[in-house]
Amino acid sequence: MIPFTLTVHDRNVSHTLATTNTGAQHPDHASKAISFPTNIRYVFEDDEDFVAEEDADIENILIVEVDPNLKVTQVELISDEYQLLSFESQADNELELDVLSRFCTLETESQDLDELMQIYKTQNEQLNSIFNAL
Amino acid sequence: MNTSEIEALRQNARNFLTDAQELCQQSDTKLMNLKLKIQNEQKHRTKLQFIITGIKCQVEFLLNNILVKEIGENLIEHEWCENVLGDLVQEMEFWHNAIYKKIEHLGKVPNVLAGGKSFLGDYVAQESNGMLRDKLSEIPVIKAQVENIRKQYDLMVHKVRNQLLDTKVRGTIGDFNVCYSAESKNSATLDHAFPDEKERMEKELVSFLNSFTDHFDKCNLLCEDLPAVDSIALFEIVKRDDSELASIYELLEETASEVSSLYDEIMSILQEREEGRHRLMTSTSKLFQESRKHEEYLSVFKGISDLVQRFKDTCMEELQQVIELNTFYDKFEKSYANLLNEVNRRKQVSHKLSKILKSCEDALQEVNAKDINARQTFLSENGQYLPETIWQDKIDDMKPLYSMHYEVRDYDKYLQE
Numbered sequence: 001m002i003p004f005t006l007t008v009h010d011r012n013v014s015h016t017l018a019t020t021n022t023g024a025q026h027p028d029h030a031s032k033a034i035s036f037p038t039n040i041r042y043v044f045e046d047d048e049d050f051v052a053e054e055d056a057d058i059e060n061i062l063i064v065e066v067d068p069n070l071k072v073t074q075v076e077l078i079s080d081e082y083q084l085l086s087f088e089s090q091a092d093n094e095l096e097l098d099v100l101s102r103f104c105t106l107e108t109e110s111q112d113l114d115e116l117m118q119i120y121k122t123q124n125e126q127l128n129s130i131f132n133a134l
Numbered sequence: 135m136n137t138s139e140i141e142a143l144r145q146n147a148r149n150f151l152t153d154a155q156e157l158c159q160q161s162d163t164k165l166m167n168l169k170l171k172i173q174n175e176q177k178h179r180t181k182l183q184f185i186i187t188g189i190k191c192q193v194e195f196l197l198n199n200i201l202v203k204e205i206g207e208n209l210i211e212h213e214w215c216e217n218v219l220g221d222l223v224q225e226m227e228f229w230h231n232a233i234y235k236k237i238e239h240l241g242k243v244p245n246v247l248a249g250g251k252s253f254l255g256d257y258v259a260q261e262s263n264g265m266l267r268d269k270l271s272e273i274p275v276i277k278a279q280v281e282n283i284r285k286q287y288d289l290m291v292h293k294v295r296n297q298l299l300d301t302k303v304r305g306t307i308g309d310f311n312v313c314y315s316a317e318s319k320n321s322a323t324l325d326h327a328f329p330d331e332k333e334r335m336e337k338e339l340v341s342f343l344n345s346f347t348d349h350f351d352k353c354n355l356l357c358e359d360l361p362a363v364d365s366i367a368l369f370e371i372v373k374r375d376d377s378e379l380a381s382i383y384e385l386l387e388e389t390a391s392e393v394s395s396l397y398d399e400i401m402s403i404l405q406e407r408e409e410g411r412h413r414l415m416t417s418t419s420k421l422f423q424e425s426r427k428h429e430e431y432l433s434v435f436k437g438i439s440d441l442v443q444r445f446k447d448t449c450m451e452e453l454q455q456v457i458e459l460n461t462f463y464d465k466f467e468k469s470y471a472n473l474l475n476e477v478n479r480r481k482q483v484s485h486k487l488s489k490i491l492k493s494c495e496d497a498l499q500e501v502n503a504k505d506i507n508a509r510q511t512f513l514s515e516n517g518q519y520l521p522e523t524i525w526q527d528k529i530d531d532m533k534p535l536y537s538m539h540y541e542v543r544d545y546d547k548y549l550q551e
Contacts, residue, residue: 078177078180079180080180083181083184102184102187102188103187103188103191103192104191105191105194105195106191106195106199108199108203108204111204112204113200113204113205113209113432113435113436113439114436116199116200116204117200117429117432117433117436119195120192120195120196120200120428120429120432121429123188123191123192123195124192124422124425124426124429126188127185127188127189127192127422128422130181130184130185130188131185131418131419131422133181134178134181134182134185134415
């Protein structure tokens with residue numbers, strides 16, 4: 001099997017906030033919003049040895065269901081840090097995830113009321129979509 | 135040891151093995167079921183925790199970033215009270231006064247070029263006086279709106295802080311912690327006791343099943359051709375084991391019933407959790423509705439913000455016009471003074487020109503007088519000898535040789551001392 005190319009977009013609004021005085025995006029944010037996880041361990045359904053390693057330092061678990069043609073049909077993310085918003089698999093072996101990282105205290109400096117209201121609204125919608133999936 | 139005896143043992147072994155297999159299967163299914171249910175429960179817990187933490191962040195964001203910092207400090211205090219109702223109004227009043235005084239002053243300056251019948255004020259647009267006055271008259275309305283919105287703001291901050299954040303959100307977090315407390319007996323059972331118990335029970339089940347399978351295998355072996363010595367020894371073992379089958383099966387039943395009671399215990403905990411989760415979902419859903427409602431409330435502030443901003447923009451525009459007009463009127467008055475200087479200058483030039491012309495006229499008259507004298511002398515000496523037709527009409531012509539017509543514009547009527 002050819003490994004999946006995994007692209008993860010974190011839709012947390014904190015990545016869109018320019019917090020520095022210069023108005024430029026903080027370099028951390030550009031790199032945190034999108035990531036390409038590489039340290040992936042594949043475990044298959046009938047893998048027997050996996051249970052033994054359950055306590056290894058696994059950060060996030062992604063359960064991917066595929067059909068016989070290896071087309072992704074369902075994705076589930078088990079994580080303390082991230083919640084899955086949606087997934088997309090355009091080409092074979094390519095998987096794009098829209099996730100939401102844990103909400104944190106936001107620092108807003110240069111945003112006007114309009115922008116702040118938009119952030120509030122977006123976050124409500126994001127939480128709501130996770131809540132509705134529950 | 136005969137065939138029917140062996141067959142009876144084998145049948146017995148088979149019966150026990152089949153029963154044991156079924157019992158183990160049932161127990162195993164129960165344990166697997168529990169494991170899946172617990173995993174599911176954990177997933178729900180993680181999601182719910184994510185959402186509740188998220189709502190708390192949202193409410194804090196609403197309270198701290200949007201309400202207190204942006205609306206309270208930035209808009210109401212800084213922008214509306216200080217900038218617009220404070221500084222801008224002050225500046226507008228200043229310039230309104232300035233332009234009023236300026237127009238009043240111009241109204242008292244007579245236009246001497248018009249014979250003192252009109253005043254400089256007559257030449258400026260009187261409506262410029264009213265521009266800022268109209269805007270200033272709107273201030274009490276704006277002020278009342280800001281005061282009104284401040285009350286709504288105070289109320290909303292109070293509601294969001296005391297009712298929503300400190301009561302409902304913290305209450306929900308408290309309920310969550312009670313429901314899922316790591317120290318609770320339920321968590322201890324689900325997170326620690328269950329995995330250990332499950333492992334122990336699974337091992338026991340496997341070992342019971344192994345014993346029954348092992349015994350059945352031995353019975354089968356007896357049916358095969360074995361050397362007589364081995365056969366007799368094996369028969370003795372099988373016979374002894376056969377007598378223990380019932381008691382081993384009892385032990386298996388004990389384990390199976392332990393599994394059942396563990397199943398019941400865990401299921402009732404999960405049931406309890408499920409009920410707790412439903413309560414949490416209900417209160418979370420209410421928190422959501424309230425969060426959404428605040429989106430609408432915020433648009434009220436947005437409306438006032440837009441209104442004040444529009445008011446500010448038009449004020450700034452008029453203020454700019456008034457400031458420019460004020461400068462213009464200053465320059466108008468200055469230029470009027472320069473105009474009077476200009477009139478004087480032209481007057482002087484006119485005098486100068488008149489003087490030059492006068493002296494020129496005098497000089498011409500002097501030359502002319504001499505000319506007339508010379509002609510008269512010429513006529514008295516020669517006139518009688520010259521026939522008139524020799525130079526028709528010209529010999530005794532006494533008209534001056536020049537004529538002079540000029541006009542100097544009179545500026546003396548302006549600016550009479």
